[in-house]
Amino acid sequence: MLIDTTDGGVAARGNLLGDVEPFTLPPSTMVIFGITGDLSRRKLLPAIYDLTARGLLPSTFSLLGFGRRHPSQVLAMIREAMVAGARTPFQESVWELIAHRFRYVCGAFDDRAAFEALRDELLQTDDSLQGSHNYAFYMSVSPDYFTQVCAQLKAVGLHSSRDGWRRVVVEKPFGNDLLTSRTIGAAVSSVFGDSSVYRVDHYLGKETVQNILAMRFVNGLFEPLWNHRYIDHVQITMAEDIGVTGRAGYYDGVGAARDVIQNHLLQLLALIAMEEPITLSADDLAAEKVKVLSATSPVEPLQETTARGQYAAAVRNGNYFPGLLDEDGFDTASTTETYAAMAVQISNRRWAGVPFYLRTGKRLTRRTTGITVVFRPAPHLHSRAEVEQPPHNTLVIRVQPDDGILLRIGAKVPGDGMRIQDVDLAMSYEASFRQPSPEAYERLILDVLRGDASLFPTQAEVEASWAIVDPVIEYWTSTGRPDVYASGSAGPASADAVLTRSGRAWRQL
Ligand code: BG6
Numbered sequence: 001m002l003i004d005t006t007d008g009g010v011a012a013r014g015n016l017l018g019d020v021e022p023f024t025l026p027p028s029t030m031v032i033f034g035i036t037g038d039l040s041r042r043k044l045l046p047a048i049y050d051l052t053a054r055g056l057l058p059s060t061f062s063l064l065g066f067g068r069r070h071p072s073q074v075l076a077m078i079r080e081a082m083v084a085g086a087r088t089p090f091q092e093s094v095w096e097l098i099a100h101r102f103r104y105v106c107g108a109f110d111d112r113a114a115f116e117a118l119r120d121e122l123l124q125t126d127d128s129l130q131g132s133h134n135y136a137f138y139m140s141v142s143p144d145y146f147t148q149v150c151a152q153l154k155a156v157g158l159h160s161s162r163d164g165w166r167r168v169v170v171e172k173p174f175g176n177d178l179l180t181s182r183t184i185g186a187a188v189s190s191v192f193g194d195s196s197v198y199r200v201d202h203y204l205g206k207e208t209v210q211n212i213l214a215m216r217f218v219n220g221l222f223e224p225l226w227n228h229r230y231i232d233h234v235q236i237t238m239a240e241d242i243g244v245t246g247r248a249g250y251y252d253g254v255g256a257a258r259d260v261i262q263n264h265l266l267q268l269l270a271l272i273a274m275e276e277p278i279t280l281s282a283d284d285l286a287a288e289k290v291k292v293l294s295a296t297s298p299v300e301p302l303q304e305t306t307a308r309g310q311y312a313a314a315v316r317n318g319n320y321f322p323g324l325l326d327e328d329g330f331d332t333a334s335t336t337e338t339y340a341a342m343a344v345q346i347s348n349r350r351w352a353g354v355p356f357y358l359r360t361g362k363r364l365t366r367r368t369t370g371i372t373v374v375f376r377p378a379p380h381l382h383s384r385a386e387v388e389q390p391p392h393n394t395l396v397i398r399v400q401p402d403d404g405i406l407l408r409i410g411a412k413v414p415g416d417g418m419r420i421q422d423v424d425l426a427m428s429y430e431a432s433f434r435q436p437s438p439e440a441y442e443r444l445i446l447d448v449l450r451g452d453a454s455l456f457p458t459q460a461e462v463e464a465s466w467a468i469v470d471p472v473i474e475y476w477t478s479t480g481r482p483d484v485y486a487s488g489s490a491g492p493a494s495a496d497a498v499l500t501r502s503g504r505a506w507r508q509l
Contacts, residue, residue, distance in 0.1 A: 026165075027060030027132035028449050029125055031118070033149055034141035035065030035104075036077050039171060043202070044140060045078055046085030047441035052098055053088045056446060060132065062101040062125050066118060074104050087439055109145050115152040122158070133164025136198075136448050142250070143173060143184055150191040159191050169198045169448055172263050173254065174459075177473070178466035185459040194459060198448050203264040204455040205440030207429065208399045212271040212371075213280065215397070215405070222395075223276075225375070227350045232392065232504075234272060234356045235372040236265050238399075239364040239509050243311060243321065243487070244338065248329025256308070256340035257469050257476075260360040266293060266465040267457060268371060268399075269356055273346055282453040286461060292346060293464035299343040299355060302475045304501060308482040309339035309492030311363040321363060321487035337482040338362040341495040342472050357499060357506070363487040365509045369399040372507045387420040396507070403437065404428035 030048075032040055051057045065074060079099070083090050103121050107114020126132055137153065139146055150168070153159045160166055170188060175181025188197055203209050216222055225231070238260055244251045251259065270289040273296075277284040299305040313323040325332050339361035346356065377390035391410035398404050405427045413419040429437060447455055457465075476482070483492035490509050499505055 025058050025061065025446075025449050026134050027058070028134035028136060029062045029064055029122060029132070030136045030138055030445070030449070031064045031066060031122070032138045032140050033066045033109075033145075034139070035067050036069045036074060037067075037140055040140045041077070041081035042085055043439070043441045044138065044445070045081040046087065047439055047445055049082040049086045049090075049094065049098065050088050050439065051442050051446060053086070053091065053094045054442075056442075057449075059097075059101075061449070062103065063098065064103045064105070064118075064121060064125065066105045066107065066114070068106065068108055071104050071106050075099060075102065078102070087436065109141075109148050109152065112152065112155065115156045115158070119156045119158055133161050135164065136167045136169060138169040138448075140171065143170070143175070146170060146184055147187040150188055154191050160193075165196070165451065166192060167196050167198055167448055167451070168192045169200060171200050173258060174199060174263075174462045175466065176254075176258065177470050178463055181459075181462055181466050185462065189459065195453075197459070198444075198453060198456045199459070199462060200444060201263045201267050201457050202440040202444065203267055203399075204457070205442075205444040206399060207437040208397065208403045209268065209271065210455070212268075212397060216272075217276050228352050228354045230375055231354055232374045232376045233354055234269075234374070235507055236268050236272075236356065236358050236370075237372070237507070237509070238264060238360040238369040239367060240360075240362050241364060241367045241488075243327065243363045244324065244330075245322075245327055246329075248327060252330050252334055252336050255337040255473075256360050256362070257337065257342075257473055261340055261342065261358050262465050262469045263457070263462075265358045265360060266296075266468060267461075269293075269296065269344070269358070270461070272371060272373070273351060273356070275350075280454065282456075285454055286458045290458070290460045290464055292348070293461060293468065295348045295351075296344050296346050296356075296464075296468050298468065298472050299345050302342075302472060303479075305343040305498055306472050306475070307339075307341045307492055307494040307498050308337035308476055309361065309485045309495070310334075310336065310482045311338050311361075311487045312484045314486040314488055316488040323487065335481050337476070339364075339482075339485060339491045339495065341491070341498050342469075343498055344468060355502070357504075359491070359495060359506070361485075361491050365488060365490050367401065368509055370507075371397040371399070373397075374504075382418070384418045385420055386418055391420065391422055394507075402428065403430075 032044060034040055048063060079095060082095065103125060105114060105118045105121055107117065122135060139149060168188060175184050270292050274288040274292040277288045310324050313326060314321055324330055324338055325334060341359035343355045343357050373395040375393040377392055381387065381390050394408040396406040407425040408422050409425065410420045411423045413421045444455060483494050485492040496506065
């Protein structure tokens with residue numbers, strides 16, 4: 001496993017099967033811009049705590065925050081975020097390790113002096129870290145600031161170095177459509193070089209998502225069946241029970257298709273549908289994902305194959321849930337969709353004629369993310385088999401919660417005759433591995449420090465994904481308001497029609 005320490009990431013993009021041990025991580029500093037923001041407090045800081053607690057971050061790792069909060073408030077906020085969000089039990093000794101090495105620079109993104117202070121602080125930190133000069137800049141801020149922060153880093157000479165690596169980590173949304181994603185991508189890459197840009201899609205950091213590759217390419221069982229001859233259709237669902245309370249600033253005008261389908265769901269589709277990569281290196285994986293995403297497009301006509309909805313107020317189990325338009329910060333005329341569904345097709349030999357149905361929504365019945373692969377029925381059934389209709393064998397990859405895999409098959413009901421009933425063969429991560437899976441951000445942060453880009457989408461993947469959803473969003477923009485669905489329901493009725501037209505049905509949430 002290569003770790004690039006000389007050229008800012010050009011030589012090594014890593015390998016998913018890399019075997020880097022924590023003690024081989026080079027000395028490094030992660031700078032988090034927006035360290036007191038929502039993402040940092042909910043995900044990044046708890047992940048850094050857990051990595052430290054698990055002994056995966058060496059003593060030569062240090063954390064540096066950049067933000068506008070007064071320095072006197074910051075350490076307490078970080079501690080609070082770690083206490084609240086850590087997965088492993090909170091221990092004062094671990095916190096002291098983190099706090100001891102923590103540095104903070106207070107400033108705004110248009111303040112050159114603050115970036116000069118950042119550079120001086122990094123150089124000082126380097127002295128205590130064996131002169132590492134290895135920096136990962138984490139943009140935990142709105143993409144509106146990416147270009148400005150990159151320009152400031154360049155102006156103070158922090159964007160490149162001959163004696164250490166520079167990596168920049170950016171969070172979605174990577175633009176608002178294909179055009180803007182190109183502009184943002186070009187601006188960031190022009191400063192750091194494309195191979196030093198790590199675009200986070202946190203779904204790729206989830207164990208169950210990585211297991212899709214293992215399931216498909218390590219076993220002999222699935223691959224022969226993995227095509228249009230045996231598969232009828234595929235459903236990819238990400239349902240949430242929470243709403244968008246408190247997120248109006250980001251979510252209004254963005255909506256479910258841009259927030260989830262463009263990235264998380266299309267990455268899942270790519271892993272399910274791509275050809276076997278030559279190796280599991282970042283470049284080989286990306287090459288296959290780009291190929292399959294480039295062959296993917298919405299099924300026409302869009303009025304029949306897509307649906308969108310917005311949650312409305314409802315009372316469930318005695319609790320009142322506001323509608324989107326009642327949420328703080330949302331325009332009362334907002335047409336932002338909180339539910340999106342669409343059928344896409346993959347124009348290649350393997351998948352010709354197999355629809356992939358994607359759906360996501362907020363304030364639905366429950367939180368569940370999973371992939372359902374529905375196989376074609378057996379071509380012939382013995383006349384004595386008592387079934388209303390031939391069973392569709394179904395493979396369900398449960399991403400969360402209750403991570404695991406289910407295979408639904410028809411089985412004989414005990415007793416006389418040959419009555420058939422569907423039963424599940426079930427694998428659960430918890431039962432099989434007896435340890436909780438790490439959080440996605442733990443894996444992703446570690447991979448940035450290792451220089452392993454396998455779990456980060458490339459700019460080409462991002463652009464290919466926008467090319468799939470852009471026409472659907474444009475169509476919706478031209479057709480007025482989204483449908484309405486009650487909070488706590490399974491989504492708008494129009495979403496059912498996307499499947500029932502072809503005699504299919506969504507898997508129940
Ligand atoms: C984020 C979306 O990327 O993923 C959120 O912006 C969503 O809207 C979140 O709630 C869900 O992540 P997870 O890991 O809880 O499924």
